Structure formats: C-alpha cells, structure tokens
Amino acid sequence: MGATQLTALRSLSQPVILAGQLYAAQSYVDDIANDYQTDLISIVNQTATTLATNISQLTATEHALFYQQAGQVYRRTGDGQATQLTQTSHKIVSFAPAPDGTKIVFAVLVSDAEAFNTVSDRPQVRHYTKRRYKADGVGFIDEQRHFEVHEATIAGETRRLLTTDLPVQVADTTSERALLIAQTTTEDADELRSALQLLEFGTGDITPIVAEVAEVHEATIAPDRRQVLFIANDAQYPNRRVASLYHFDGEATTIAFDQEELLEGPDSDIVVQNQTRHVRWLDNDTWLFETGFHGHTRVYQGSATTNQLLLDTPQYLQDFAISKGTVILAQQDTAHPSQLLALDLATQATQIVFDANATLQFPRAEKYVFSSEDGSPVDGWFLAAQSEGPAPVVLYVHGGPHGAYGDAFFWEFQRFTEAGYNVVFTNPHGSTTYGQDFINAVVNHYGEQDFRDVIAGLDVALQRFGEYIDANQQIIIGGSYGGFMTTWAIGHTSRFEAAISQRPVTEWLHLTGASDIGYNFVQDEMGANPYTPAGREELIKRSPITYAAQVKTPLLMLHGEYDLRTPIAQTEMYYTAIKTLTDTPVEMVRFPQAWHGVSRNGLPNLRETRLTVMFDWLQKTLA
Structure with missing residues (x-):
C-alpha cells in the first residue's frame, strides 16, 4: 500500500x-x-x-x-x-x-x-x-x-x-x-x-x-x-x-x-x-x-x-x-x-x-487495558504495521501531559504503519478523559508513575501482539510532554534502539521564563518555584538534561523555530549536552516558520517533510 x-x-x-x-x-x-x-x-x-x-x-x-x-x-x-x-x-x-x-x-x-x-526596512522596538x-x-x-x-x-x-x-x-x-x-x-x-x-x-x-x-x-x-x-x-x-x-x-x-x-x-x-x-x-x-x-x-x-x-x-x-x-x-x-x-x-x-473519505481504507487500532503499579487500569492501543513478518515497534507518547490518545484517527500513526512500523500508544496517569484524580497523579511527579505506565504499556503490547513485533527494535517517540518523556526515558533506560524527541521540555528552569505559559505551568505542574534555591534544586532533578551523560540511545531531535510554548533552546541545550558529554549519535532538525503545533496544524509541506525525515533517519539508524 x-x-x-x-x-x-x-x-x-x-x-x-x-x-x-x-x-x-x-x-x-x-x-x-x-x-x-x-x-x-x-x-x-x-x-x-x-x-x-x-x-x-x-x-x-x-x-x-x-x-x-x-x-x-x-x-x-x-x-x-x-x-x-x-x-x-x-x-x-x-x-x-x-x-x-x-x-x-x-x-x-x-x-x-x-x-x-x-x-x-525600518523595524520598530517592542516594549x-x-x-x-x-x-x-x-x-x-x-x-x-x-x-x-x-x-x-x-x-x-x-x-x-x-x-x-x-x-x-x-x-x-x-x-x-x-x-x-x-x-x-x-x-x-x-x-x-x-x-x-x-x-x-x-x-x-x-x-x-x-x-x-x-x-x-x-x-x-x-x-x-x-x-x-x-x-x-x-x-x-x-x-x-x-x-x-x-x-x-x-x-x-x-x-x-x-x-x-x-x-x-x-x-x-x-x-x-x-x-x-x-x-x-x-x-x-x-x-x-x-x-x-x-x-x-x-x-x-x-x-x-x-x-x-x-x-x-x-x-x-x-x-x-x-x-x-x-x-x-x-x-x-x-x-x-x-x-x-x-x-x-x-x-x-x-x-x-x-x-468524506469513502475511497480510503485504513487499519483499525486494537484497544487493550493493563494495570498500573497501583492497580488502576490504563488504556493502550496497538496499530499493526502494514508489512510482512515481525516489524519494529514505535512507542508514541502524547503531549500535555493533560491530553489523551484514543479512538480517533491519527494520520501520522497510519503513515508509520504504511512505512512498516507497529505503533503503540497509551494514556498514562496524567491523561485526560479519566477524571480529576487520574489527571492529578502526574502533578509534582513527572517521570515517575507516568514513565512506568508507558513502559508497562509497551511491555504488555510486546506480550499480546508479539507475533507482529520485532522486540529487538523498540523505538520511543513523543512531542511536547511526549518529548520530555522521550528524553527522560533515554536518560533512565537503554532498552530503545532509537528515539525521536519533538519540541521537548528538557530543562525546567529555562522553560519557566522562556515559554509563553512557563511561569504558571511550571509552578502548577512541578510544584517548585524556580526562583528559590529549593525550587531550582527540585527542577534540576526533574529535568532530562541532568541525565544527558547517561544517554546511549541514538536520538533525532525535531523543533519548530517559531515555537513559543517550548522554545527551540530546549532542544538546542539537550543536543549540545549529548554532543559534549557522550559519543551517542544525535541529530537536530529545525523547522522554519513552525510553531509548537507543527505536527498538527503546521504548514502541510513541513508535516510531510517531518515524516520523511523521521523515516529516513530510522531506516539509517536501525540498519
């Protein structure tokens, strides 16, 4: 196809x-x-x-x-x-x-x-x-x-x-x-x-x-x-x-x-x-x-x-x-x-x-439910690769963290299956559509139960859909909060063969003052004031860049140059840290004229190019 x-x-x-x-x-x-x-x-x-x-x-x-x-x-x-x-x-x-x-x-x-x-020709200053x-x-x-x-x-x-x-x-x-x-x-x-x-x-x-x-x-x-x-x-x-x-x-x-x-x-x-x-x-x-x-x-x-x-x-x-x-x-x-x-x-x-799309046909994702560490149910979906034999598996982490994947059409996921990849996507703690307590579970606890949820969801998918999956080729991808989770994951595990972070949060102190929502978001979500010694210490501990020296997973980083939500410096800093502290392969791709939502509502040619960049890089990295 x-x-x-x-x-x-x-x-x-x-x-x-x-x-x-x-x-x-x-x-x-x-x-x-x-x-x-x-x-x-x-x-x-x-x-x-x-x-x-x-x-x-x-x-x-x-x-x-x-x-x-x-x-x-x-x-x-x-x-x-x-x-x-x-x-x-x-x-x-x-x-x-x-x-x-x-x-x-x-x-x-x-x-x-x-x-x-x-x-x-004669620009004016802004106050x-x-x-x-x-x-x-x-x-x-x-x-x-x-x-x-x-x-x-x-x-x-x-x-x-x-x-x-x-x-x-x-x-x-x-x-x-x-x-x-x-x-x-x-x-x-x-x-x-x-x-x-x-x-x-x-x-x-x-x-x-x-x-x-x-x-x-x-x-x-x-x-x-x-x-x-x-x-x-x-x-x-x-x-x-x-x-x-x-x-x-x-x-x-x-x-x-x-x-x-x-x-x-x-x-x-x-x-x-x-x-x-x-x-x-x-x-x-x-x-x-x-x-x-x-x-x-x-x-x-x-x-x-x-x-x-x-x-x-x-x-x-x-x-x-x-x-x-x-x-x-x-x-x-x-x-x-x-x-x-x-x-x-x-x-x-x-x-x-x-x-409106009567001539198009796509495979349907299969929903599955697994248990979190506290016994609460977590939803996951599996979309099989449109190829013969076991194929690599992509664990895709959503943004937010207060957002949700689910029973909706995702063109990007379908493109991954057409390119020969299985796709696993889950709604870890912090996701919406599950109530206030489920949302609150991630607050002040980024990289804890939410991280273990997405890993557990992938493990369950490997067991349930193992006949479709090449378990030796596991990939993690995410954007925004999903980009945070991607960079956090590769700083804490070496199980992935490749990782792609998009518009991530890698350093909370910088995000506080540079993001359009930084001050309120960091205060509310991390429970730490970056302008106090204790707050700075906590935010450094919660920042993926702190663990950059431990990264062994080849990494592709994508970011829009207009991004005011997670400004491109978040990627630049992490990219520089990997280059400076490790010999791990890392590549940065910058998208001109692109805001934070480049993957959802960005210029159409950049959305197509973005997938081509990812597929080409994965093919080279997994070869």
Missing part, C-alpha cells in the same frame, strides 16, 4: 441544518497554496456540493446560515443568497447570530502591532511590562490592544456596544441581549480568570451570571431566552481542573453534570476547524452534551433532574447538530478520518449520511 498523503484526507466539522437541508464545513490541504482550505458544503443523497470557500465558524438559526469568510461575517439563506454583514478592518474573534436571523453580535480585536515574523507578553501560534501580545463588541443587522446598520481592554468573546445572543465571556484579570496575574456576563442592548448594562471562575469555555442561551447552559472550570486545580456543565435557570446557577470530563476527547491530527459547541439545547427543558471518557467521546441527554447516556462507542466527535429528533454527528475513529452520522433520538440507531 502506498503512502497516504495529507492532501488525500477530508475533515468534516460544524454540521448545521437549515430548513431540513444539511450543511457542513469540509477541510482539506490546498497543495498549491501550501495551506488548509475549508469549504461550505451542502449534502444531498450522500453527495456534497461546494457553496463557498475559505470559511470558518459555520453556524445557523432557523432562518439562515452564518459564517466568516475573508475576515468578514456573511449570512446565507436557503435559496443561496449571501449577504456580507460586517465591514471591519479588525480581526473578528467571535460572533453569534440572533435566533430570528436578523442580526449578529461580534467581537473584534483592535491592534496596530506588527506580526511576529514581520520583516521591515513590554506584563509577564504574559507572547502566545504560541500568535506571537507577541500588543499591550495597547483593546476589544470591541458590535451589533450588525441585515439591514446594513452597525453600532458599537462595548469597548474593553481585556479579551472578550460573544458566546450567544438574543435580540435583546448578548452573552459574553469576559477575561477579568490582566496578563500580569498569576492565573487568568473569566466571567460570564449578559449585556443589555437597550441600556448597555452588564449583569454577571458567574462573577469569576478560572475559565468559562462556552455558553448558550435557551429558546426561552432566560436559561443558560455553560461549560466552565473553577480554580481548585490551576492548569488541570476538569470542566463541568452548569445550568443557570434565570436566577441561580447549579452544576448540571460533573461526573465525566467535558471539552476533552482523544487527540487527532487532521482537525482543521475546531468544534463550535459541546452542549446544545433540545428545547427549554432538555439538552444534549458530549464528554470525554476513557479515550473516546460520549453523548448524553440532560435536564435539570437527569442525565441519560445516549451514545457510547469507540469514536471521537468533532461536532453535532440537532433537528426534529435527529442528531447529526461529525465523527471519526481510528480507522476512518471523518464522516457524518445521523443519530435517531427515539431509537438511538445511527446511519452514515455522508462519508
């Missing part, structure tokens, strides 16, 4: 229904532009027709479709008439249409700052006074920026409703008021906080629904225009608190669901357009929401008194829409990149309504 190029894949998201007609956003790689393209498509009899290109944030009311295109918001009716609603030179960060479809409310970022990578002054994938933050909230009607009238110095998002709106998610602390704060607010159009008054929590993620207004559902997390555990579903009945707020994790699901490397909502109203009394559970996604029907599980299958849901007793699910699993399913709420039966 030949290599499946990234350009062959289609990703579906943001399904919507207007007057019984199904629409969705379909994303793919534009090979000529070396970028990602998202089209608005209509689907009839499992056939898609493109209606508009270069769109994002597709949503709908009973009366029209709404989406962003070329930096502006458009309204499109069922007869195909498209009307531009905004005329702004500023970046629209969010918008929401009123239920009657006659207007939208949108928020813009007003900034004169040059882009992170701007080249000028900063706040601790958080940069963001990966964005660049430097303009301290003079502000945000505005505007209203735009289909009649062409626009008015400004609010100006604020702190970030604000429009979560939802009615004809009378807008629901806002507003940041309440500056970039100087130890932790960012946000509030959920109602902005009255007539008076301009702002009423808080939730005065301040750690973070509000999304919110939606009921058809009765009084109730609100929202997803948020409190400040109990900074950086790692599980989000819950809250219900505001017009007077008081209660927790509607907190038994499983909201907003969390298995990682996928083919998602281009992010999910718009994880909770939607069915009527004034009931709603649907999704959760992450043990590496896959569940769907529940909820109310003020009950929560009923509707769908629990090995899959990852990218979004969903509701219409007259039917739920349209944008779904993927380990063997299938993306398709739309129809779920009948009465019978709970599902059927495929559109397959």
Whole structure:
C-alpha cells in the first residue's frame, strides 16, 4: 500500500441544518497554496456540493446560515443568497447570530502591532511590562490592544456596544441581549480568570451570571431566552481542573453534570476547524452534551433532574447538530478520518449520511487495558504495521501531559504503519478523559508513575501482539510532554534502539521564563518555584538534561523555530549536552516558520517533510 498523503484526507466539522437541508464545513490541504482550505458544503443523497470557500465558524438559526469568510461575517439563506454583514478592518474573534436571523453580535480585536515574523526596512522596538507578553501560534501580545463588541443587522446598520481592554468573546445572543465571556484579570496575574456576563442592548448594562471562575469555555442561551447552559472550570486545580456543565435557570446557577470530563476527547491530527459547541439545547427543558471518557467521546441527554447516556462507542466527535429528533454527528475513529452520522433520538440507531473519505481504507487500532503499579487500569492501543513478518515497534507518547490518545484517527500513526512500523500508544496517569484524580497523579511527579505506565504499556503490547513485533527494535517517540518523556526515558533506560524527541521540555528552569505559559505551568505542574534555591534544586532533578551523560540511545531531535510554548533552546541545550558529554549519535532538525503545533496544524509541506525525515533517519539508524 502506498503512502497516504495529507492532501488525500477530508475533515468534516460544524454540521448545521437549515430548513431540513444539511450543511457542513469540509477541510482539506490546498497543495498549491501550501495551506488548509475549508469549504461550505451542502449534502444531498450522500453527495456534497461546494457553496463557498475559505470559511470558518459555520453556524445557523432557523432562518439562515452564518459564517466568516475573508475576515468578514456573511449570512446565507436557503435559496443561496449571501449577504456580507460586517465591514471591519479588525480581526473578528467571535460572533453569534440572533435566533430570528436578523442580526449578529461580534467581537473584534483592535491592534496596530506588527506580526511576529514581520520583516521591515525600518523595524520598530517592542516594549513590554506584563509577564504574559507572547502566545504560541500568535506571537507577541500588543499591550495597547483593546476589544470591541458590535451589533450588525441585515439591514446594513452597525453600532458599537462595548469597548474593553481585556479579551472578550460573544458566546450567544438574543435580540435583546448578548452573552459574553469576559477575561477579568490582566496578563500580569498569576492565573487568568473569566466571567460570564449578559449585556443589555437597550441600556448597555452588564449583569454577571458567574462573577469569576478560572475559565468559562462556552455558553448558550435557551429558546426561552432566560436559561443558560455553560461549560466552565473553577480554580481548585490551576492548569488541570476538569470542566463541568452548569445550568443557570434565570436566577441561580447549579452544576448540571460533573461526573465525566467535558471539552476533552482523544487527540487527532487532521482537525482543521475546531468544534463550535459541546452542549446544545433540545428545547427549554432538555439538552444534549458530549464528554470525554476513557479515550473516546460520549453523548448524553440532560435536564435539570437527569442525565441519560445516549451514545457510547469507540469514536471521537468533532461536532453535532440537532433537528426534529435527529442528531447529526461529525465523527471519526481510528480507522476512518471523518464522516457524518445521523443519530435517531427515539431509537438511538445511527446511519452514515455522508462519508468524506469513502475511497480510503485504513487499519483499525486494537484497544487493550493493563494495570498500573497501583492497580488502576490504563488504556493502550496497538496499530499493526502494514508489512510482512515481525516489524519494529514505535512507542508514541502524547503531549500535555493533560491530553489523551484514543479512538480517533491519527494520520501520522497510519503513515508509520504504511512505512512498516507497529505503533503503540497509551494514556498514562496524567491523561485526560479519566477524571480529576487520574489527571492529578502526574502533578509534582513527572517521570515517575507516568514513565512506568508507558513502559508497562509497551511491555504488555510486546506480550499480546508479539507475533507482529520485532522486540529487538523498540523505538520511543513523543512531542511536547511526549518529548520530555522521550528524553527522560533515554536518560533512565537503554532498552530503545532509537528515539525521536519533538519540541521537548528538557530543562525546567529555562522553560519557566522562556515559554509563553512557563511561569504558571511550571509552578502548577512541578510544584517548585524556580526562583528559590529549593525550587531550582527540585527542577534540576526533574529535568532530562541532568541525565544527558547517561544517554546511549541514538536520538533525532525535531523543533519548530517559531515555537513559543517550548522554545527551540530546549532542544538546542539537550543536543549540545549529548554532543559534549557522550559519543551517542544525535541529530537536530529545525523547522522554519513552525510553531509548537507543527505536527498538527503546521504548514502541510513541513508535516510531510517531518515524516520523511523521521523515516529516513530510522531506516539509517536501525540498519
């Protein structure tokens, strides 16, 4: 079987229904532009027709479709008439249409700052006074920026409703008021906080629904225009608190669901357009929401008194829409990149309504469960090499550490199997979709039970799938936290024949001041203050670079030169240490114009090149 190029894949998201007609956003790689393209498509009899290109944030009311295109918001009716609603030179960060479809409310970022990578004949200096002054994938933050909230009607009238110095998002709106998610602390704060607010159009008054929590993620207004559902997390555990579903009945707020994790699901490397909502109203009394559970996604029907599980299958849901007793699910699993399913709420039966990748076939990963050292179950998956006879095995460690692998499609894993490698991936302690205690287990204990979990998961795979595996050719690969785990592992064991670290953390002291999230992340995750003698001692002990002299495993290091999350110096320092202290083969590959997410949303040519680099290096190293 030949290599499946990234350009062959289609990703579906943001399904919507207007007057019984199904629409969705379909994303793919534009090979000529070396970028990602998202089209608005209509689907009839499992056939898609493109209606508009270069769109994002597709949503709908009973009366029209709404989406962003070329930096502006458009309204499109069922007869195909498209009307531009905004005329702004500023970046629209969010918008929401009123239920009657006659207007939208949108928020813009007003900034004169040059882009992170701007080249000028007469460059200007940058001044900063706040601790958080940069963001990966964005660049430097303009301290003079502000945000505005505007209203735009289909009649062409626009008015400004609010100006604020702190970030604000429009979560939802009615004809009378807008629901806002507003940041309440500056970039100087130890932790960012946000509030959920109602902005009255007539008076301009702002009423808080939730005065301040750690973070509000999304919110939606009921058809009765009084109730609100929202997803948020409190400040109990900074950086790692599980989000819950809250219900505001017009007077008081209660927790509607907190038994499983909201907003969390298995990682996928083919998602281009992010999910718009994880909770939607069915009527004034009931709603649907999704959760992450043990590496896959569940769907529940909820109310003020009950929560009923509707769908629990090995899959990852990218979004969903509701219409007259039917739920349209944008779904993927380990063997299938993306398709739309129809779920009948009465019978709970599902059927495929559109397959964006009908001509492609991929092997399915086999899930297995093993015991951690404390007896708790840990999930693992095995994806067999598409080759004859025993093949090398790759142990792939996910990032985060508060992320998860699972029942989702991973193009990179499929490419490894096509190249003749088995792939083992696990969710060690610290992973999401298993609850707060499982997440907390890694905090202050990086490189302990989590390290032993990933090794145990590989050992179990060697036993269960031994007929497929050449046990003499074991490889460890990981990115971000997975890069930390890779460099940590080769400093503590010599069992691997090869290792590939990507955008790793190798030295915690440097990360504290250099990363866009460094200070808060290191404090919260490592439990050590790098600006005290005791804290420095602890962080040095927890840094993979401390054990560089013990490394005997040949190592390939990959890093993006724009990375502001784990800056490229993390790789440079470790590379230099290996070169200086050992004669172990080590190679560094730098990716220009690449942020931290180069493997998920980086330039398509670099994503393809990245795999070629790894395959070529492994072939040479394992020969």
